Amino acid sequence: MPIVRINEKDGKCWIVPKGIINCPKEVIARIGWPNRARIRPSYILSPLVLLFEMGQGEEEGVQLRYTSPASTKGSGATIKSTPLAKIIGLKTTLPIKGLDPIFPTNGLADLALMIEEPKWINFQLDKTNAQDLPKKTGVYEFRDSKATLRIGEGNISDRIREHLGNTALAGEVRAARYFLVNDKEESEALEHIMLCQFTERTGQLPRHNMIKA
Numbered sequence: 705m706p707i708v709r710i711n712e713k714d715g716k717c718w719i720v721p722k723g724i725i726n727c728p729k730e731v732i733a734r735i736g737w738p739n740r741a742r743i744r745p746s747y748i749l750s751p752l753v754l755l756f757e758m759g760q761g762e763e764e765g766v767q768l769r770y771t772s773p774a775s776t777k778g779s780g781a782t783i784k785s786t787p788l789a790k791i792i793g794l795k796t797t798l799p800i801k802g803l804d805p806i807f808p809t810n811g812l813a814d815l816a817l818m819i820e821e822p823k824w825i826n827f828q829l830d831k832t833n834a835q836d837l838p839k840k841t842g843v844y845e846f847r848d849s850k851a852t853l854r855i856g857e858g859n860i861s862d863r864i865r866e867h868l869g870n871t872a873l874a875g876e877v878r879a880a881r882y883f884l885v886n887d888k889e890e891s892e893a894l895e896h897i898m899l900c901q902f903t904e905r906t907g908q909l910p911r912h913n914m915i916k917a
Contacts, residue, residue: 723789
C-alpha cells in the first residue's frame with residue numbers, strides 16, 4: 705500500500721482504509737463538536753454523500769474522538785462507524801484524501817462529505833431538447849463559459865421548461881447538465897449541499913440562485 709501523507713493544514717477531511725473519517729481541527733472548531741460527543745452518521749447513497757450531526761443521547765450515534773485532546777490550539781478528530789465504512793467500501797476504494805468539508809445551513813447535518821461525483825447527463829438548453837428531458841426528479845446545473853450560473857432541483861422536464869421562459873438566464877447558459885435521484889427529499893438535500901459547497905469555495909451563491917434552497 706502506498707504511503708498517503710496528509711496535510712491537516714489544508715482544512716480538508718480524509719478517510720483511512722478502515723473507514724475512519726478524519727477531520728482537521730479547523731473543521732471541528734467551526735462546527736463546535738466537543739471531544740467524545742456522540743455523532744449520528746447518515747448518508748445519501750447516490751451520489752454517495754456522508755452526513756454527520758451531533759446526537760442528543762449518550763447512546764445515540766458513534767463517539768467522536770479528538771486526536772490531540774490536550775492541545776490548547778485545537779484538535780482534529782476521528783469518527784468510526786462500521787456500517788458507514790461498509791457503504792463507503794461498496795462505492796470506492798480507500799484511502800480517500802482531500803475531501804472538502806461542506807457545512808449545511810438548513811439543519812440537514814452539521815457536516816457533509818461528498819464521496820463521489822453525481823452521474824451527470826449533459827444536454828442543450830433549448831426547446832427542442834427540452835421535449836426529450838425526463839419527467840423525473842433530479843438536480844441540474846447551468847454554466848456559462850467560466851462558472852456556474854444556477855443549481856436547482858425538481859422535475860427536470862418541468863424545471864427546464866420554466867427556465868427557458870427566463871430569457872435573461874437562458875441567454876447566458878453555455879452548458880447544462882442534470883442527474884436523477886430517487887425522490888424530492890434527496891433532490892432538495894443534494895441541491896442544498898451543492899449550493900453550500902459552491903458558496904464555501906467562492907464566497908457567494910451562483911449568480912442566478914437568488915436564495916439558498
